[in-house]
Amino acid sequence: MPDIRSPSFAIASSTVSCWKCKEITPVISLFLPVEFEAYESDREEDCTFADDEEYQSWLDQDHPEMWQPRTRTAMLFYIETLIHETCEALADYKHYFLDYSQTSEDCYYMNHCHHCGMIQGDFFLHNEADAAFNPQYKESISKLSLSIIDQPISVTGSYNDSLDIFEYWDITIPSLCKPATTKTSTS
Numbered sequence: 001m002p003d004i005r006s007p008s009f010a011i012a013s014s015t016v017s018c019w020k021c022k023e024i025t026p027v028i029s030l031f032l033p034v035e036f037e038a039y040e041s042d043r044e045e046d047c048t049f050a051d052d053e054e055y056q057s058w059l060d061q062d063h064p065e066m067w068q069p070r071t072r073t074a075m076l077f078y079i080e081t082l083i084h085e086t087c088e089a090l091a092d093y094k095h096y097f098l099d100y101s102q103t104s105e106d107c108y109y110m111n112h113c114h115h116c117g118m119i120q121g122d123f124f125l126h127n128e129a130d131a132a133f134n135p136q137y138k139e140s141i142s143k144l145s146l147s148i149i150d151q152p153i154s155v156t157g158s159y160n161d162s163l164d165i166f167e168y169w170d171i172t173i174p175s176l177c178k179p180a181t182t183k184t185s186t187s
């Protein structure tokens with residue numbers, strides 16, 4: 001079940017040196033540039049159910065009160081499910097697909113090196129100090145670019161909304177945005 005949703009999102013692009021072959025390779029992540037909502041599953045503990053059947057029927061229903069608005073922007077990682085429309089928006093990023101991680105012993109959408117095909121895991125890209133999608137210096141942030149995708153997104157995954165990188169460096173999201181790539185047809 002999705003646990004993060006937003007009326008729009010952005011594809012964040014950067015480059016890293018592949019930990020395996022050391023070549024420079026492009027990587028992407030999904031960024032929520034606006035207020036989004038997170039499903040607070042721990043609130044389920046406040047509910048009591050007579051039996052499994054009642055619990056299942058509760059799960060099958062929509063629970064608007066469980067969706068909590070978040071007031072910050074966020075970077076997504078460890079994404080396990082994406083809706084079809086988002087997969088279509090990511091179709092050009094062929095190095096980003098669902099794969100198995102031995103580190104986290106789970107499947108999630110991850111980047112792969114353009115040169116050797118090796119997984120560039122989300123821990124490496126999101127959790128390490130000054131990582132590609134956890135930038136702490138202005139120079140690192142300048143490597144990031146965002147393509148805003150003006151369509152709703154709904155994912156199962158994790159998010160980091162403690163970055164505040166844009167407020168901290170007084171960088172506006174539009175200044176990071178690149179124009180949408182237009183496909184030119186060859187005659």
Ligand SMILES: [Zn+2]
Nearest residue numbers: 018021113116
């Ligand atoms: Zn490589």
